[in-house]
Amino acid sequence: MDFDFNDEQRMLQETVRRYMRDRIVPIADEYDARGPLNREDTLGFMRDLKPFGYVATLVGEDQGGPGLSHVDWALLHEELRGAYASLGGAVGIAASTAHAVSQSENTALRDRILPGLVSGEKLACTAITEPNVGSNAAGIETRAELDGDHYVINGAKMWISNGTISDYVSVVASLDRAKGPRGICQILVEREVSPFEAREIPKMGVKSFPTAELVFEDCRVPKENLLRAPGAGFKNALRFLTFARCNAAIASVGMAQAAVNAAVRYARERTQFGRPIGQFQLIQAKIADMQAETDAARLLAYRAFFLLDRGRSAQKEASIAKFYATEAGWRVASQALQIHGAYGLSREYPVERLFRDARCYTIPDGTTEIQKLIVGREVLGLNAFV
Ligand SMILES: Cc1cc2nc3c(=O)[nH]c(=O)nc-3n(C[C@H](O)[C@H](O)[C@H](O)COP(=O)(O)OP(=O)(O)OC[C@H]3O[C@@H](n4cnc5c(N)ncnc54)[C@H](O)[C@@H]3O)c2cc1C
Numbered sequence: 001m002d003f004d005f006n007d008e009q010r011m012l013q014e015t016v017r018r019y020m021r022d023r024i025v026p027i028a029d030e031y032d033a034r035g036p037l038n039r040e041d042t043l044g045f046m047r048d049l050k051p052f053g054y055v056a057t058l059v060g061e062d063q064g065g066p067g068l069s070h071v072d073w074a075l076l077h078e079e080l081r082g083a084y085a086s087l088g089g090a091v092g093i094a095a096s097t098a099h100a101v102s103q104s105e106n107t108a109l110r111d112r113i114l115p116g117l118v119s120g121e122k123l124a125c126t127a128i129t130e131p132n133v134g135s136n137a138a139g140i141e142t143r144a145e146l147d148g149d150h151y152v153i154n155g156a157k158m159w160i161s162n163g164t165i166s167d168y169v170s171v172v173a174s175l176d177r178a179k180g181p182r183g184i185c186q187i188l189v190e191r192e193v194s195p196f197e198a199r200e201i202p203k204m205g206v207k208s209f210p211t212a213e214l215v216f217e218d219c220r221v222p223k224e225n226l227l228r229a230p231g232a233g234f235k236n237a238l239r240f241l242t243f244a245r246c247n248a249a250i251a252s253v254g255m256a257q258a259a260v261n262a263a264v265r266y267a268r269e270r271t272q273f274g275r276p277i278g279q280f281q282l283i284q285a286k287i288a289d290m291q292a293e294t295d296a297a298r299l300l301a302y303r304a305f306f307l308l309d310r311g312r313s314a315q316k317e318a319s320i321a322k323f324y325a326t327e328a329g330w331r332v333a334s335q336a337l338q339i340h341g342a343y344g345l346s347r348e349y350p351v352e353r354l355f356r357d358a359r360c361y362t363i364p365d366g367t368t369e370i371q372k373l374i375v376g377r378e379v380l381g382l383n384a385f386v
Contacts, residue, residue, distance in 0.1 A: 005071075012076070013075055017079050019052070020080065020083035021083075024080070024084050024087065027084075028083060031084070031208055032207055033347075036200055037208045037209070037210060042123065042165055046091060047120060053076060054080070054091050055091075056099070056114075056117055056120075057072070057073050058070065058073060058102075059118055064115060065102065065118050070309045071305050073250075073305065074246070077254065078254040078257070079254065081251040081255055082254035085251060085354075087208070087209075089161060089206055089209035090161070090165070090209055090210065093125050093126070093162045094125070094166075096126070096240065096244065097168070098118065101117060101170070103236075105228075105229075106224075106226060109226075117168075122167040123162055123165055123167055124166050124167065124169070124170065125166040126160075126169075126170045126240060127157035127160045127169050127171045128140075128241075129158050130156060130158055134158075135369075137234075138181045138184075141177075142154070142156070143174055144173040151187055151221045151223055153194075155216055157171065158201075158213050160211065160213070161364075162212075163212025168190055170186050170187075170188055172185075172186055176230065179230070184230060184233040184237070185228055185230045185233035186228035188225045196214055196217075197215040197217075200212055207356075242313070243308065244365040245304075245318040245319060245366060246304045248325070248361050249297065249300065249324075249326065252330075252358060252361050253298045253325055253329070255357055255361075256297060256329045256333065259337075260287070260291055262336055263290065266349070267287065267339055283339060290332045296328070303317055315374065315378070316375055319371040319374040319375050319378075322368075323368045323372055323375075326358075326368065330355065330358040330359040336351045337351045373385065
């Protein structure tokens with residue numbers, strides 16, 4: 001067992017950390033205050049981040065990608081999410097959907113779509129959640145019907161990250177509701193070819209991470225755009241969610257560590273009763289708890305990424321990492337805010353944004369409650385979902 005990065009990863013971590021400190025942290029608040037990132041700004045950021053491997057991270061070199069490992073992904077995203085979580089979200093969704101496209105059995109579609117995603121000129125996202133379908137993803141109501149050479153999609157999707165700025169949406173839809181999960185497929189909708197409505201949904205945190213409601217009304221999509229056939233569509237969506245859970249965990253680790261760092265800086269500078277508040281034992285206890293929770297979350301997250309690199313399903317480990325790290329993330333950010341006193345509530349210090357952003361992550365990709373039911377099922381062998 002090895003708890004350390006190799007030399008190459010350590011170098012990558014140092015370079016990325018420096019880049020985040022010098023280039024991303026200074027602009028994060030300003031961009032965040034503007035609201036959801038637009039397409040041009042996102043593509044601009046992706047151009048800058050591409051040399052580090054943030055674009056199509058997991059796509060193999062044989063397909064034009066950087067071919068990095070899951071652990072490399074974790075390392076990259078821990079740094080970016082701590083600097084500017086919303087940007088990390090937008091970049092991560094594009095990269096994880098690119099990876100899903102790279103694994104499609106529809107090689108003609110894959111070979112046509114992938115180059116734009118790998119070059120960072122196009123953006124993609126994945127649409128599972130619906131107005132009536134959240135935790136129970138198997139109950140997808142969006143319908144796809146074959147009509148000649150096209151699928152006709154009808155339905156709505158909710159809370160779709162990058163929904164307003166993506167060129168391609170991987171839509172999870174049912175071809176036959178009577179078949180349940182076995183009737184679920186994935187269709188790649190190209191916005192220019194098959195237009196649909198997209199409306200931004202404002203949120204309390206990760207405010208500049210675009211999140212949208214998408215409405216498909218008789219949306220005609222060429223039948224060549226079937227990304228995953230029925231049956232494989234649902235299984236693939238679950239695999240995508242396992243990875244997404246690891247990703248939410250590492251995002252929370254990045255934010256938690258940024259919150260610890262901010263609290264440590266402040267506790268050293270701020271004096272009360274004639275000494276730095278960091279000298280008070282109650283503040284030291286808070287810092288110790290915050291760092292312990294962050295380290296525990298980090299170990300759980302890297303374990304899950306490590307297992308994915310070994311081709312293991314990691315479903316239980318991803319769910320443990322997801323609920324532990326995302327709950328720890330906002331608890332740690334909340335304590336960091338407390339250490340800042342009233343200044344923690346102001347926009348002058350980074351903990352206000354970190355707290356709002358970290359609070360969001362207990363919900364996407366399966367809530368804390370759903371992760372606990374998955375872990376309970378794996379550990380007990382009893383299924384709460386039936
Ligand atoms: C920032 C953000 C980004 C997102 N990005 C995407 C995206 O890119 N693509 C996408 O498809 N979706 C996305 N989502 C949606 C997200 O995956 C869903 O919000 C999530 O799965 C929960 O669904 P819901 O909000 O409908 O809650 P519901 O399923 O309605 O749950 C409501 C409450 O009931 C609880 N609950 C539900 N069932 C049970 C049960 N069996 N036992 C105990 N408690 C239960 C839940 O834990 C929760 O507390 C995103 C959400 C957010 C906040």
